[in-house]
Amino acid sequence: MTDQQNAPLQALERATGRPALVLRHVSLAYDASAAIPILKDINLSVAAGEFLSIVGPSGCGKTSLLRMIAGHVAPSAGDIEFEGRKVIKPARNRAIVFQDYNRALLPWRTVSGNVELAFEGLAITKADRREKAHALLATMGLAHAAQQYPGALSGGMQQRVQIARCLAQEPKMLLMDEPFGALDAMTRQGLQDEVSRLASEKKLTVIFITHDLEEAIYLGDRVASMTARPGEIADLVNIDLARPRNQLGTREDPRFLAYRHRLFNQLERPV
Amino acid sequence: MIFVRALAVPIAFFTLWEISGRLGLIPQEALSRPSLFLYALYYALADGSAFTAAAQTLLTTFSGLAVATVAGIFLGVLLGSRPILQRVVGPSLETLRPIPSVALIPLALLLFGFGIRLEIAVIAFACVWPVMIVTIDAVKGIHPRFFQVADGLELSHAQRLRKIILPAAIGQIWVGVRVATGIALIVAVTVEIVVNPNGLGYAMIYAQQMFQVDLVYAYLIWTCLIGWALNWLTGQVDRRWLAKYQMSST
Numbered sequence: 001m002t003d004q005q006n007a008p009l010q011a012l013e014r015a016t017g018r019p020a021l022v023l024r025h026v027s028l029a030y031d032a033s034a035a036i037p038i039l040k041d042i043n044l045s046v047a048a049g050e051f052l053s054i055v056g057p058s059g060c061g062k063t064s065l066l067r068m069i070a071g072h073v074a075p076s077a078g079d080i081e082f083e084g085r086k087v088i089k090p091a092r093n094r095a096i097v098f099q100d101y102n103r104a105l106l107p108w109r110t111v112s113g114n115v116e117l118a119f120e121g122l123a124i125t126k127a128d129r130r131e132k133a134h135a136l137l138a139t140m141g142l143a144h145a146a147q148q149y150p151g152a153l154s155g156g157m158q159q160r161v162q163i164a165r166c167l168a169q170e171p172k173m174l175l176m177d178e179p180f181g182a183l184d185a186m187t188r189q190g191l192q193d194e195v196s197r198l199a200s201e202k203k204l205t206v207i208f209i210t211h212d213l214e215e216a217i218y219l220g221d222r223v224a225s226m227t228a229r230p231g232e233i234a235d236l237v238n239i240d241l242a243r244p245r246n247q248l249g250t251r252e253d254p255r256f257l258a259y260r261h262r263l264f265n266q267l268e269r270p271v
Numbered sequence: 272m273i274f275v276r277a278l279a280v281p282i283a284f285f286t287l288w289e290i291s292g293r294l295g296l297i298p299q300e301a302l303s304r305p306s307l308f309l310y311a312l313y314y315a316l317a318d319g320s321a322f323t324a325a326a327q328t329l330l331t332t333f334s335g336l337a338v339a340t341v342a343g344i345f346l347g348v349l350l351g352s353r354p355i356l357q358r359v360v361g362p363s364l365e366t367l368r369p370i371p372s373v374a375l376i377p378l379a380l381l382l383f384g385f386g387i388r389l390e391i392a393v394i395a396f397a398c399v400w401p402v403m404i405v406t407i408d409a410v411k412g413i414h415p416r417f418f419q420v421a422d423g424l425e426l427s428h429a430q431r432l433r434k435i436i437l438p439a440a441i442g443q444i445w446v447g448v449r450v451a452t453g454i455a456l457i458v459a460v461t462v463e464i465v466v467n468p469n470g471l472g473y474a475m476i477y478a479q480q481m482f483q484v485d486l487v488y489a490y491l492i493w494t495c496l497i498g499w500a501l502n503w504l505t506g507q508v509d510r511r512w513l514a515k516y517q518m519s520s521t
Contacts, residue, residue, distance in 0.1 A: 072419055090422040101415040108438050108516045117434065118424055149515065169424060 011044045017028065020048040020173060020205045021069065026078035028064055032242045037076070038064050040230035048172075051199055053220030055213050057267065061231030062209045066177050069207060070096045083172065092121075095166035096175040099182060101158040105150040112137065112146040112159050118168035140194075156187035160194075167198065173205040180215070189247050192219060196245065213267065217259045218245060225263050235266050281449045282373070301484065308488035315486065320474070320491050328470035329497070331387055332452075332459045335394025339455070340448055343399045347406020347444070348436060357407070364403075372397035373461055380466060390462045398451035405447030408439035442516040449505045456498050472498070 010053060023044040029037035031047070038061040046052050056062045067073040069080060071090040080087040082094065089094075098104040105114050115133040124132075137143050140160045150158050166174060180188040196219060199206045210216050216223045217239055225235045237259055241250055250256055285305045291297050292304035315321035346364075351356040372393050383389040417439060421431045459489025471494050480488035 070423065072422065090419070090425070092425050094423075096419070096423055098416060100416065104420055106420075106435070106438070107419070117420075120434065121424055121426055121430065123336050129429070212515075 003208065008056065015104055017047055019045040019048040020050070020083060021207075022081045024078050024081075025063075026068065026075045026080060028061065028073070029069060029076045037230045039068075039075075040232050042078070042231075042233055044224065046112075046205060046207065049203050051196075051208065051219060053112070053210060053216035053223045054209045054226060055210055055216040055223060055263065055267070056226030057228050058211060060226045060228035062175055062226055065231070066096070066175050066207065066209050068092055068174050072096075092169045093172045094175060095169050095171035095173070096164055097159075097166050097177065097179045099178040101155065101162045101182075102150070104162050105158060105165075106111065107149065110147050110149055111153070113144060113267075114150065114161055115165045115168050115249045118165050130154055133164075134166045136168055137161075154187075156183050156191065160189065163191075163195070167202070173207070174199065174207045175189070176206065178209050178211065181211070188215075192247075193247065195219070196243070200243065213260060215264055217241075217256060217263070218250060219248075223259070225262060225266050237263060237264065280375040281509050282405075303484045303488050308485040308492070311483070311485035312489035312492060315474075315489055315493070321490070323472040324471045324490070325493065325497055328456075328459050328463065328472070328494075331390040331470065332455045332501075334387075335391045335459065336398055336448070336455045338391060338395040338452060339398030339451055340402055342395065343402025343451075344406050344444060346399070346435075347438075348410055348432065348495045350403075351407040351410025351440075352436070357428060362410075370396075372458055373465065376462060376466055385467060387467075388465045390459060390469070393462050394455050394458045398455050401450040401454065402444065405450075406440060406444050409443035410436060412443075413439045423448065438516055442513055445505075445509060445513055447504075449509070452501055452505050453498070456494075456501060460494060 021044070023042050023080070026039065026042040026044075028039040042065065044052075047203075054062050054065065064073060068075050071074060071087050074088070093192055106165065108115065109117065112130065112133050116129045118130040119132060129230075134143065136149050137146050140163065142157065142160055142164065145153060145157060146162075149160060153161070163179075179195075180191055183191065192215060195206070195208075198204070199259070206219075208219055220239050223235075223237045223239060224233050225237075226232065227234045237257060241253060241255060279378040288297075288302075290307045292299060292302065312321070312451075315345075350361060370407055375396055379389045379392050383392055413436065417435050418431070421435050426434065459470065460472040460475075463470045464476045465472075467473065471490060475487055478484075478490060
């Protein structure tokens, strides 16, 4: 690759300050001979503490992108750097929140046991693990459910448990894969505000995958929109809306609507 | 009520048997009569010989089962989580599996001689397969999401085995162990009848050779009760301790 190719990326890195995550010319094809790769030449730089939403139609490879950032899948070309180190495998500093909370939680462990799992690789006593897990559950409004099994909880509560476990691993970055896709609208809005609050409190870098454009704008500092086949970043929009955001006020802000128009037109554009 | 209805058939059967026996309609030398063999069972229980025989049989049954369970889970996890290994080792194991376990008695006799080790070895051989096969399936069926969670938390191999693989698979593995428990008792009694002078099988064949027909029936009923109790026991383990592991873990 030439310097000329890297020029826009370098400009981006300057603009966003110290990048926590950098993707350079990342492509992904499960079959090397496939005519159309899943993801093609993704360049992205995410600043520490930034909340980046990625929105795109289903099948555009956004979940694959997240899996590569997590380290579950290796890119076919290009490289991914997190905090200056090449991503080669999953690590505790990047926690992933899966959409299917019912599979991501261990059904044979209580809510508390599921959160404690995140501490079990560490050299801390059982009592400390329990105490830390309960403190986390309390901040997620789950203290009363600590001894219940996930199967007995609603979808929204199970997703809270998964988020609590991800926070328990004390990550620098939270990777969220359509985390609220399976939840009803009311539960979803509550969790959106909660994730927003947690991200700014804990100064987390967040990458949030969704197919819900309004959710992407409502949560993000920036929104990347993707096209499908091959998956490419089509647009990258800075979201200049005050925080903390508000489910009514923010969504009625003229700028919110303008962002929505801009991204909507881009997403609807025929490929 | 269900219990009473279920008892109707055996009660009718044994009553008919008793009456036919007393009327001399059936030959007593081979068929005895329920009242006589219940009497024989009472004596075998009262002098402790039935309990001694049961203890000997159960000791070998559980020992063989324990060996088979440990080996079956070990092989099953290994083959289930390493597809390449299954392709390499699997066919060899598949050729061993159809060997009837009792056909190994002569070989086991050469290796271990008469005694408890021979019996345990033959039981273990018969029981390892159901445990191994369900373990392979159970491990293969674990949803990849569980392993992604384990990777994300950087769990070691030992932790993955203890915290993810075994709990996720134990519900299915236990089904294999239950099947193996039934097989273990069958094989134990068979080996005792054929070679090992021990336990329930030997008590039965000894009674037959002494022409104690009543005692043969007595031990048959006693073995049946023990088999039923074993099955009930494994069912209890299912209901009490394993219910939470059987929630959709795949």
